[in-house]
Amino acid sequence: MAQFTVVQEVQAPAGAVWATLVDWPRHGDWAPLTVVRTVPGPAEGLGAGFVARTGVGPLAFDDPMTVVAWQPPAGDEAGDRPGRCEVAKSGRVVHGRAWFAVTPLPGGRCRVVWFEDVTVSPRALTRWAGPVLSLAGRLGFAATLRALARDVERTAG
Template sequence: MHRFGITLTTPLPPAEAWDRVLDLRAHGRVAPLTRLTEGADGARDLRPGHRFVARTAVGPVGFDDVMTVAEVAPPASGAPGRARIVKSGQVIRGEVRLTVSAHDGGSSVRWEQDFALGRLGGPLGRLAAAAARLAYGRALRALLR
C-alpha cells in the first residue's frame, strides 16, 4: 500500500468546494476513460454505506473501481467537512480521506489516499501511486474550477 496526499486551495466557500469534489456525477467528465456505472449521486446524497462504481476502460478492456462511503460529514458552522471512502475493487484498493476546511476567504481541500494497484509492490507500486497522484490532482483541480 502506498500513501499520497494532495492539498489544494480555492476561493470557493467550503460547502461549494465539498459539493464539487463529492459530486459523483461530475467525476466522469474529469477522469479520462472513466464513467460511473453505479451510485452516481450528488455530495448531499452520500451516506455511510453508499456504494458507487467507476468503470475505466478502452473498448472492452477495463476494470471497475468499487468504492463505499465509510464516513461523511459536510462542512458546517465553521467545522471542516470530512469523508472516508474505501476502495475495494479487484484492481484498485485502499482508502481516501477528504477534508474540506475554511482557508483565507475560501477553502483548503486535502485528499489523502492509501493506494494499491492489484498486487504491484515495490518500484512498480510506487510508480502506479505516483501516476494516481497526478491523475487525482488533475481531476480535483478540474472539479474545483
C-alpha cells in the same frame, strides 16, 4: 501499497466544493477516461456506494467504493469544522481507502486534501511498482482536482 496526497486551494466556499465532490457521477467530468455511477442504496452519507469505471475498452476496470466516514463541513468561514469523507475501495483491481477533506479558509475559499492508500492487483505489482503508482496517482489526482476547482469556481463565482 501506493500512497499519495494532493492539495488544492479553491476560490469557492467549502459547502459548494463539498456538494460538488459528493456528487459522485460528476467525478467523471474531471477524471480522464472515467465514468461514475451510483449503486442502489443511500445517495450520500454513510453506506453510499458508487463505481468508477476507468479506462478504455478491454483495458477498463471497475473501482467500487462505499462511504465509511461522512462529516460535511460545519460552515464556510475560516475556523469552521472541516468536512471529511472516506471511502473503502473493494474492487478486483484496486483495494484500500481514500479520503478527502474540505477546510474553509478566509475570503470564501477552501482547501481540498485528497489522500489514497491503495493496493493494485496483482498485489505484487503494487509491491514492485508502488513508487511509480504513487507518482502517477498524485499527478492524475492533481489534474483532476485542478479541473474540479475550475468547474466549481465558475459555477460558485
